[in-house]
Amino acid sequence: MSTEVGKAAAQNLMQVIEKTKPQEILELDLVKKRFIQNYNLCNPGNMGDVAYQRNVIFLRQRIAEDHNLAKADKMSLYKVIVTMGTKGVSIDPQDKEAYVYARGGKAVLELQAPAYVRRLLNAKLIVSASAAKLVYDGDDYYVENGKVHHKEYRKTNKIIAGYMKFTINEKGDEKHINYWPEDWNEWRKKSPQANGANWKSEGDQPNAAFLKTKIVKHACLDSSWASGNTPPAADNFSDVVVDVDSEEYQVENTTSTEASKPDSIKYTETAKESVKIEQRPEIITPVEENFDAETKDDGKDSGVVVDDVEDNFE
Numbered sequence: 001m002s003t004e005v006g007k008a009a010a011q012n013l014m015q016v017i018e019k020t021k022p023q024e025i026l027e028l029d030l031v032k033k034r035f036i037q038n039y040n041l042c043n044p045g046n047m048g049d050v051a052y053q054r055n056v057i058f059l060r061q062r063i064a065e066d067h068n069l070a071k072a073d074k075m076s077l078y079k080v081i082v083t084m085g086t087k088g089v090s091i092d093p094q095d096k097e098a099y100v101y102a103r104g105g106k107a108v109l110e111l112q113a114p115a116y117v118r119r120l121l122n123a124k125l126i127v128s129a130s131a132a133k134l135v136y137d138g139d140d141y142y143v144e145n146g147k148v149h150h151k152e153y154r155k156t157n158k159i160i161a162g163y164m165k166f167t168i169n170e171k172g173d174e175k176h177i178n179y180w181p182e183d184w185n186e187w188r189k190k191s192p193q194a195n196g197a198n199w200k201s202e203g204d205q206p207n208a209a210f211l212k213t214k215i216v217k218h219a220c221l222d223s224s225w226a227s228g229n230t231p232p233a234a235d236n237f238s239d240v241v242v243d244v245d246s247e248e249y250q251v252e253n254t255t256s257t258e259a260s261k262p263d264s265i266k267y268t269e270t271a272k273e274s275v276k277i278e279q280r281p282e283i284i285t286p287v288e289e290n291f292d293a294e295t296k297d298d299g300k301d302s303g304v305v306v307d308d309v310e311d312n313f314e
Helices: 002-019 029-042 048-065 074-087 113-122 181-189 208-220
Strands: 098-103 106-111 133-136 140-144 147-151 159-167 174-179 267-269 274-276
Touching: 002 074, 029 048, 029 074, 048 074, 048 098, 074 098, 074 106, 113 208, 133 208, 147 159, 147 174, 159 181, 159 208, 174 208, 181 208
Parallel strands: none
Antiparallel strands: 098 106, 133 159, 140 147, 159 174, 267 274
8 A cells, every 4th residue: 555655745746847848857845845855864963944945046047048958858867956965065166166067858857976975974974085196107005004104206197006095083093995997997998088089189098187086086985984874764866977088978869968067067178188167266177175074064973874775886
């Protein structure tokens, strides 16, 4: 009986969503309630209502300015909205955590480097994270007992390693995670754009800024972190969450996804490399910053856990 009730509720939800204009879906009371519930279940601070009010402003703006997003599958738009609550991300371009745009007729949520760091901050596994760093041939670099020692000289442009440092407690204890060319070569093999400009920017090595975003993501999703499950009552639609490694993806009718992305994450081709162009010069490379716990956490232990990663991250 409960299964039948669940199916009936799902069908009713679909009917309501399909009858609603795209720009009005985010205003539906049932959508607002799901976002707030998901946020409060999976993120600290019980700030779901505040997060909803803030995100709805930017999502309304995105739908108004992007006709592809406005005509995207309505259920995919619903999934994006409630999944934003579960993941606790902001689509405010100033925050650089996530972006919403249309791909192949569906709305998708693209997570950026800060979103992966927030996942660890929310789970109280770290108190801060450094920027991702690259090591070039000629630098003084070695790893001892899991700790990175690096002195930069930048004698060449050949990248030989990369790493990220995390402060895991208030005492200042650190966790270092490092990567080598064989690691990102494996990531590239799984990418739909393995031969694209981001992976082969200078010769056969990745674009530096792009590689840093990859290092942040993989370091934050490393299997060494304590993991858990998304609370059963929370929605986590992995089918609408996409990776940053997809900017050259071609959608239906050979129309590039690029045309539908917000200006703040569009790419441009230069003689040497393909890099992200942000609206503000100081954030061209979004991972060139330290990530710290913010005042959004009220200091209470919410019992939040790191959710299982269902996506196939490259």
